[in-house]
Amino acid sequence: xxxxxxxxxxxxxxxxVSNKKMSFVEKLYLPAILNGMLITASHLFKKKTTIxxxxxxxxxxxxxxxxxVLKRDDEGRERCTACGLCALSCxxxxxxxVAAERKRDEEHLYREEKYxxxxxxxxxxxxxxGFCEEACPKEAIYLTxxxxxxxxxxxxxIYGKDKLVEPLDKAKRIDVSKRIPKDE
Numbered sequence: 001x002x003x004x005x006x007x008x009x010x011x012x013x014x015x016x017v018s019n020k021k022m023s024f025v026e027k028l029y030l031p032a033i034l035n036g037m038l039i040t041a042s043h044l045f046k047k048k049t050t051i052x053x054x055x056x057x058x059x060x061x062x063x064x065x066x067x068x069v070l071k072r073d074d075e076g077r078e079r080c081t082a083c084g085l086c087a088l089s090c091x092x093x094x095x096x097x098v099a100a101e102r103k104r105d106e107e108h109l110y111r112e113e114k115y116x117x118x119x120x121x122x123x124x125x126x127x128x129x130g131f132c133e134e135a136c137p138k139e140a141i142y143l144t145x146x147x148x149x150x151x152x153x154x155x156x157x158i159y160g161k162d163k164l165v166e167p168l169d170k171a172k173r174i175d176v177s178k179r180i181p182k183d184e
């Protein structure tokens with residue numbers, strides 16, 4: 001058996017327990033029940049915080065960080081040069097890429113001699129901090145205002161270039177001008 005005095009000496013704390021006799025009303029627990037009912041009734045008249053998601057969309061701030069996108073330049077070429085700075089700056093280690101050399105017939109697809117043949121972001125690991133966006137010297141990766149869709153399959157959360165690269169159609173391009181800091 002452990003001696004009570006030795007426990008007090010180890011922690012330096014003592015616990016005082018009172019065995020106060022309860023009154024008849026307290027034994028019925030009526031005050032506690034009535035107090036709980038009043039709290040419940042007060043919540044009936046408060047404004048609801050639930051948002052009916054598909055029908056009602058939430059308003060996000062201008063600096064909200066959502067789904068990633070790999071941007072293209074004005075000529076439709078990928079901006080990413082596979083430098084790996086985004087992967088190095090990612091604290092969650094969610095970004096992986098494999099670099100390759102551009103061939104002569106691929107000049108219309110990639111800006112530089114080196115490009116990312118594989119670019120993947122594990123969205124289950126991503127913490128949407130925006131460090132990848134800040135580290136990119138070519139302004140190739142951006143976090144948009146779009147929500148990342150939910151799914152039941154883990155493999156669908158590993159976004160490759162098929163989901164990340166901006167479409168060629170200029171009408172579907174993503175506007176990131178709200179998030180780009182203006183030089184003053």
